[in-house]
Amino acid sequence: MPLFFTQTLAILQKDLKTEWRTRERLSAMAFFAFLIVIIFNFIYEPGSPIIKTVAPGIFWIATAFAGLLGLSRSYAIEQQNDCLMGLRLTPADPGAIFLGKMLGNTLTMLILQALILPILVIFLNLQIAQALPHLILPILLGTLGLATIGTLFSAMSLNTRLREAFLPLLTLPIFIPALLAAIESFRAVLEGSEITDWLVLSSAFVALYIAACLLLFEYVLED
Amino acid sequence: MQHLEYMTAAYIIIWIAILLYFLSLSKREKAIWEELRELRATITKDNPS
Amino acid sequence: MPQRPYIYPFVFGILALICLTIAPYLVFMYAGIEKEMGLAQKIFYYHVPSAFSMFLGSFLCFIFSIFYLWKRDKNCDLWAACSAEVSLLFGTLVLITGAIWAKPIWGAWWVWDAQLTLTLILWLILAAYHMLRTYLEDPVQSARFRAVLGIIGFLNVPFIHYATKLWRTHHPEVVRGEEISLPPDMKAxxxxxxxxxxxxxxxxxxxxxxxxxxxxxxxxxxxxx
Known part of the structure; x- marks a missing residue:
């Protein structure tokens, strides 16, 4: 199996390198997420206590929507200069290609979250300093879940007539349980209550879907 | 006879929806078979073998 | 000229028609009227079986999708797509009758009850499946993608079930009436x-x-x- 992981790492490295050269995708995502956080503030009265209960929701909506924006570009960049064909021709295992891309997307989204969390704290006046260590695991699991199904579907949506615009329609319905788990565990951490059940749910979600996508990605990539 | 109107509404909606779906399937299928028959007729007319 | 594959729809159609003449008798005459919910409880006899049909349809879609990717038989794809479509129809009926049921019993057209939410999310997945079918052009690729979505979508069912259950127990404002064991006439x-x-x-x-x-x-x- 070491070959599989070398291939995964190679794909991951390539994706991160192309992303880092321009930082186009990340800056668009970050700006979009920032806009979502700002716009959500207009829904409620300023300083209303509701904001504290909806903050986890705002955080995850911003992540999911901005994340989808980034995910939709994840294969669009491969279409230039027939890079996708090149990827198909490499002796790499399709599962390794999937895993590499998925990890790349996860990292990008984690960076995005690291950027919007402070913004959320400032604009919504949240106190999360103590809760922060407990937040890491649920956020990581939720992001992995989104990246897994998003990476699989972004390859599919490119071939539809709507192209990238089709991605959210496929990803969001499947993502709902993990999104629910992510939002609820965020809220539970802020309230200081138990989150084990939600963590079990999201870890099972991530594990099953990574396994399923490793098997199914071959059929998506096939020409 | 409590809630008669809700019950009637539910039952009517179910039956109408299923009936409409079934009718639309039959109609589409019939049209296709019609077209197939015509197409086959023209094919056999063009090359009588 | 190939014969039209008429026999199965015909047999099941006749069976359904026979059942349909007996079912109303059992529902309206044989089964008693529930004391608290009144006639609205009769919606249950069609609402829940529709939900079962919906789940059966998505399960068939899942099985046929696996077989398609395995055997690459075009017929499997056709069956998967058709079961998803019929399942979508029954899902729509479940949601509509669910709303009609909820209004007199709970006083609102929609309650975020765990089972209804599960149905709604599954319905969304089926709708996405249907849309994917209409938005793809290349037929072979379309069949492959559909099969992938059919598998991924059905795998989601246990997660939705568990998530909605957890979610509802965390927000106990709306409680579905205690699970009542049905009297034998209603059960039949x-x-x-x-x-x-x-x-x-x-x-x-x-x-x-x-x-x-x-x-x-x-x-x-x-x-x-």
Whole structure:
């Protein structure tokens, strides 16, 4: 199996390198997420206590929507200069290609979250300093879940007539349980209550879907 | 006879929806078979073998 | 000239029709009227079997999707797509009757009850499946993608079930009435309705498949000429 992981790492490295050269995708995502956080503030009265209960929701909506924006570009960049064909021709295992891309997307989204969390704290006046260590695991699991199904579907949506615009329609319905788990565990951490059940749910979600996508990605990539 | 109107509404909606779906399937299928028959007729007319 | 594959839709159609003449008798005459919910409880006899048909349809779609990717048999894809479509129809009925049920019993058209939410999310996945089918052009690729979505979508069911259950226990404002064990007359009527709806489901499914087969035949004939 070491070959599989070398291939995964190679794909991951390539994706991160192309992303880092321009930082186009990340800056668009970050700006979009920032806009979502700002716009959500207009829904409620300023300083209303509701904001504290909806903050986890705002955080995850911003992540999911901005994340989808980034995910939709994840294969669009491969279409230039027939890079996708090149990827198909490499002796790499399709599962390794999937895993590499998925990890790349996860990292990008984690960076995005690291950027919007402070913004959320400032604009919504949240106190999360103590809760922060407990937040890491649920956020990581939720992001992995989104990246897994998003990476699989972004390859599919490119071939539809709507192209990238089709991605959210496929990803969001499947993502709902993990999104629910992510939002609820965020809220539970802020309230200081138990989150084990939600963590079990999201870890099972991530594990099953990574396994399923490793098997199914071959059929998506096939020409 | 409590809630008669809700019950009637539910039952009517179910039956109408299923009936409409079934009718639309039959109609589409019939049209296709019609077209197939015509197409086959023209094919056999063009090359009588 | 190939015969139309009429026999299965016909058999199940007749079965469904026979059941449909008996079911109303059992529902209205044989089964008693529930004291608290009144006649609205009768919606249950059609609402729950529709939900069962919906789950049966998505399960069939899942199985056929796996078989398609495994065997690459075009027929498996056709069956998967057709079961998803019929399942979508029953899902729509479940949601509509659910709303009609909720209004008199809970006073609102929609309550975020765990089972209804599960149905709603599954319905969304089926709708996405349907949309994917209409937005793809290359037929072979489309079949492959559909199969992938069929598998991924059905795998989601346990997660949605667990998530909505957890979610609802965390927000106990809306509580579904305690699970009442049905009296025997209602149980009998209910089981009969389940059989009726399964017969109806298969009748519609076979009909849908025969339409899809006819469409394929027409397309291949057009491609030849």
């Amino acid at each position: 009527a209910f089981f009969f309705c389940v059989i009726t709806f399964f017969a109806l489901f298969f009748a519609l499914l076979f009909k849908r498949v025969s339409l899809a087969k006819a469409q394929n035949e027409l397309e291949s004939l057009k491609a030849e000429t």
